[in-house]
Amino acid sequence: MLSARDVEHYYGRRRVLEVPEISVRPGEVLAVVGPNGSGKSTLLRILACVERPSRGTIAWRGQPVKSAAQLKEIRRRVTLVEQHPWLFRGKVKDNVRFPLELRRVGAAEAERRVADSLAMLSLEGLAGRDTRELSQGEIQKVAIARALACDPEILLLDEPASAADPRSAAALYRLLDQLRARGIGLCLASHQLEEAYRWADRVVALAEGRPSPVTPENLFRTEIPEGSGPRRVQAGPLELYVLTDRSGPATVAIPPEDIVVSTEPLHSSARNQFTGRVLRISDDGRGRVTLTVDVGTELVARITKQALDELDLTVGSPVVLTVKTMAVRVF
């Protein structure tokens, strides 16, 4: 198990990360979600021990990592694939073989593992290709194959599907499922919440470097006007009633579980009501359904499978989303 405790990280004087505790366990997929700039990549780099946090400790199997020897050990077992991976000059297969050379794996064995790793990402055809001729999506795949050649116990992936077409993304997530079944611990940074919820066992949401008290769906940066009591704020294209003591710049969030989905407008006490169409429906197979609705911006609502069936919703159905003022979180 790989964990971070009381980690803080500063760029200059700006604190970009403040995480009291996070851990990646074998055979489990942890998704770290949040908007761009929320600290996901920094957290992954710190977990991979390629960036030293300003404060706090990284622990491997419960032992705090302190000595250079421990660092070396953890880097051999934990591998990071960055969102925009760096490939060394040369051929694809040279890149995948590189970690094996570092581990002094014999030539025949290395050849086999390079072929295996490339095959897992359906990259056999690119083995002899120069890395400068690859597309961004291919670069990400090669970097994942290279990471798999390391035979890691923990694999950290930063937005691994960001440059992938939908079919490649689906193939990638199936691969992650296989890796999980083999007992590899996976940590996935993503801003694609539906995917995170669909494929991850646990989800940690980051907002401005901190684990957020709410899930990071339906997050909006806004400016709260002076005053007290309920106020109307602009949340992206939406006008939203919020109740808060604060004013000035803030983040507002609508928890997906607190959205009422209906086919007709409701006559109720709730002050926020939006009409739109269902864009996507994702079923987690455990009775929970996540709806993505286009109401001028994308809002995510979570309802039960039964409710979905009773409302008879499909992609494209017109729906009304209703949220109480007090359900809107401000932080």
Next chain:
Amino acid sequence: MDFFGDGLRRGLELILGGDPEVLGITFLSVRVALVATVVACVIGVPVGFVVGTTRFFGRRALITVLNTMLAFPTVVVGLIVWGLLSRRGPLGDLGLLYTWWAIVIAEVILAVPIAAALTAAAVQGIDPRVRRTALTLGASGWRVHWLVAREARFALLAAVVVAFGRVLAEVGAAMIVGGNIRHQTRTLTTAVALATSQGDFPLAVALGLILLGLALTVNVLLQLLQGRGDA
């Protein structure tokens, strides 16, 4: 104009005729420059590497010192080295003053900051992902530095070439600590100065042309390297 034309013609004759005096001075000059460049790079490149890749207390001060030393007047370096090596100086017993080793020492002092500052700039310009990628794939210690250096190889070679160019063209320090002794410490630059003052214009022109040719070669080399760095 005749004076120039005549000087140029007779200068070329000296070069093409393989005048032993001219050849001897050229070889000595190149030898001094090569040795000084190698020594300066052996010291300066690792210093620049550390300054460019690690964070430590006093790093900014060191960068300021290096950049100041880039503009160090060469005669001042000559003066300091002369003081150190002169018979009454702290290193006087070594008997190095007015030998070509004295010139090497002075040139090394001038070239180390160039090698260090350009190396630091070169490795700072390298994408931080190179180091992170090497680390996360299991590389450590020298292997990581080697990978970063490999990515910066053209810029590093350029640092070496610039250092060589400076050492080759330097005159003030070479004159002071070498003494411009014929067959021993007379380099291209000091010989040009002497020949000019003695009125041997053709010899000065011949040596000047060689110096120019070497500088041109060095700069063409540098441009080729920089061009490849962009590719």
